[in-house]
Amino acid sequence: MTDRRARSRAAIGRRTLLTGAGAAWLLTACDAGIAADAPVTRPTTRASDGRPLLSQWYHEYGEVGTEAAARWYAEQFPDAAVTVDWRTGDYENAVTTALAAGDGPDVFEYANGPTVELIRSGQVVELTDLIADVRTDFNAAILDRMTFEGKLYAIPQVIDTQVLVYRPSMLRAAGLAPPKTTLDLVQAAIALTTQDRAGIFVGSDGGVETLIGPTLWSVGCDYLTSDTAPDGPGVGFTDPAVAAAFGALRELYLSGAMLLDAPAHWAEPSALVQGRCAMQWTGLWTFPTLTAALGDDFGVLPWPRFSDTTGAPSVPIGAYGAVVNAAGADVDLAREYVRWLWVAQTDLQLDWAQSYGFHIPARHSLSADADALAAEQPAEVVELVGLYGHPQTPLWWTAGCGTALRAAASRIITAGADASTELAAAASEVTAELDRVRG
Incomplete structure (x- = not known):
């Protein structure tokens, strides 16, 4: 991780999930009211090295190093070339508009998971099976917030x-x-x-x-x-x-x-x-x-x-969740990328939680391994989240x-x-x- 961290120091900052700036913290995972027809799959494009190309969007985080870290994570995925788009401005509206127009990213994060309208219109893909073996390791309240009719539509990345x-x-x-x-x-x-x-x-x-x-x-x-x-x-x-x-x-x-x-x-x-x-x-x-x-x-x-x-x-509590676009060029590959990054790569998940700002990993086992959370007051917050954590707003x-x-x-x-x-x-x-x- 040394090379990536050296490069990350020059990265500009971001907006924190729960910062309180309007819809930023109160993650107010807003439903934009945009309906869509059945998604039309885009043709697969390839990078110069012949690998399939995936696109990924993040909102602009405020902590120094986050953008460089996200790009470095994407570079490590062996099965595709993943381009990272660091989006400023009204991120949630940009996502819903792009999805409705049929040119949204293959993978994107969304505050507390996708809206009920995105789910019901078929614009996002079910991800339940991706965490089948480790479901109990994730914060249950956050998983419930990202679930509709028993199906999971986002993988939580970090908790604030x-x-x-x-x-x-x-x-x-x-x-x-x-x-x-x-x-x-x-x-x-x-x-x-x-x-x-x-x-x-x-x-x-x-x-x-x-x-x-x-x-x-x-x-x-x-x-x-x-x-x-x-x-x-x-x-x-x-x-x-x-x-x-x-x-x-x-x-x-x-x-x-x-x-x-x-x-x-x-x-x-x-x-x-x-x-x-x-x-x-x-x-x-x-x-x-x-x-x-x-x-x-x-x-x-x-x-x-x-x-x-x-x-x-x-x-x-709130969490950005990784979501897969149902109209992406290669939905199965995009699902595999989300599984690889937010389920399999626990070292990267722990890095994302504690190296840039101060957050709780979405998984209990990683919280136990987070050195930054070991002090008395942070450890007590982790306990409070487990006992009394409520997703900041419901899915609907x-x-x-x-x-x-x-x-x-x-x-x-x-x-x-x-x-x-x-x-x-x-x-x-x-x-x-x-x-x-x-x-």
Whole structure:
């Protein structure tokens, strides 16, 4: 790996899976609403050395070295010449547009796997058999997110997650234990607030971008009901407990304990490092910076359950998955390339997870081998992901669904709108969007 790593240092950076920049972290694996006719297979093309040619797309990652690493991995595949296209801009829209036009890549990554529309229109290929011998080694929640009607349509590449990070020294000084319920969290944030420090930072919007999923899960609900019904899922956030959970975020917003004017995004750890807050919702990718700045003076928690008797703790997880285009020049060869890279080449998978940024491998055995995850706090995050990890959004959850619920959450948290009324209105919009996708 030495030669490749030397070359990788010159590579430009990327956007992280869960960075929070719009659809980037909240991977909001968006359904673009593009329908397609049955895919038409393109003729096979060949490289100058006579090998068949495959094309592969990645979105533009933010970590230094990722582009060079991806190209180096592709060069190692013996059965084809693989060209790597590093795509900037609106990646998901570029993919769906190219697939609909019949000139999409043979292999591409997609946030949390392909959309339900891409699957139902036959634009992507089933990959279930590729992991048959090692299925239990993969994170089950992520595999479920990439599965439709019992068939797997993507191989997860790496997992990112968000957690609640806190300063133990500040909690000890205030005589507080780490909060175990949302109600405890509100009280702790208020108690930790001083003239120069907020109790908690979850984003300058009061948690609209970051905490919708954890808020639903905290009361045992979800975005949608189970998708095992013949006609797909229904709305999952109409329980009155959801309104109460959003009401707690409104209470926190009004309390003065939320940091709302931080100089950096919640995906950056500067607020916690600089002592502007005692607790911060942020991502695993910030841990190297936190360790360098704070040493052992940071701990990690899941978002807590709502009360001692309601819901469960949670951490949202997301993963880009490798997908095969059903209209590619050689679908069988493309499937073999995905199997080779994301199932067989465990050394490359481990390298991708820990050499560029700070991520969790998609496979349990590789997490155990990841030196970067061996320290106390990262190891605890790996455990939290195994215990409480939720795919950030369900397969049927489209961009339109997300827009409706975020707007409702914003009005509840920041404007004080009635939670039950807003959630009911959002449920109507989500229902209409689900009906659109069902066709």
